[in-house]
Amino acid sequence: MFNRMKEDINMILELDPAAKSKFEVFFTYSGLHAVWMHLIAHKLYKRKFxxxxxxxxxxxxxxxxxxxxxxxxxxxxxxIDHGMGVVIGETCRIGNNVTIYQGVTLGGTGKEETKRHPDLDDNVLVAAGAKVLGNIRIGENSKIGANSVVLINVPKDSTVVGIPGRIVKQAGEKIKGARDLNVTDLPDPILEMIIGLEDEIKDFRKEVRDEVKDGSHI
Incomplete structure (x- = not known):
């Protein structure tokens, strides 16, 4: 257990530039505390407690x-970076060197009976707010984009984004037909609605002017 704790602390110091010392990591990183407490709970679970x-x-x-x-x-x-709101289900299997950000759910769909939750292979990254649901497998070295909802198996070395999750890259190559993930050019639904209303008002005004010119309003 102490070797595991030392390994985890060194991992945080390596991965997180905000981590300044072992003392700070030991006392302030809730993701580590959750993992360490889980190790105890898991041992008791296996012994039928x-x-x-x-x-x-x-x-x-x-x-x-x-x-x-x-x-x-x-x-x-x-x-588990920051970690608030992370949920990991009973039948999840998580490999080595996995990174999970806040708000992630590794849950079920309600349709499975025995193996209800996903498996994450080695070196998987799941970004903030993503939901990975059901008895599916996320292949090694894959990345799940923020707020994605993944319901299908993901091959290794893949990048998944969207709702529902779609594979947009695999082995560093963009998937043909996949939309480019450009967060600076995402659609704004409110702006689009306002533009649509402006277009309708312009069309209405044009119709009124045309009727006035034709005298059809009399």
């Missing part, structure tokens, strides 16, 4: 804002 393991899980959730079911299987060097 289901209620006690759930109690530890709920205490961890109260302290960290991160909910990890004690049945979930977690690999080494899991980095």
């Amino acid at each position: 289901a209620t006690l393991s759930r109690i530890i899980s709920q205490v961890s959730r109260f302290i960290t804002g991160i909910e990890i079911h004690p049945g979930a299987q977690i690999g080494r060097r899991l980095f």
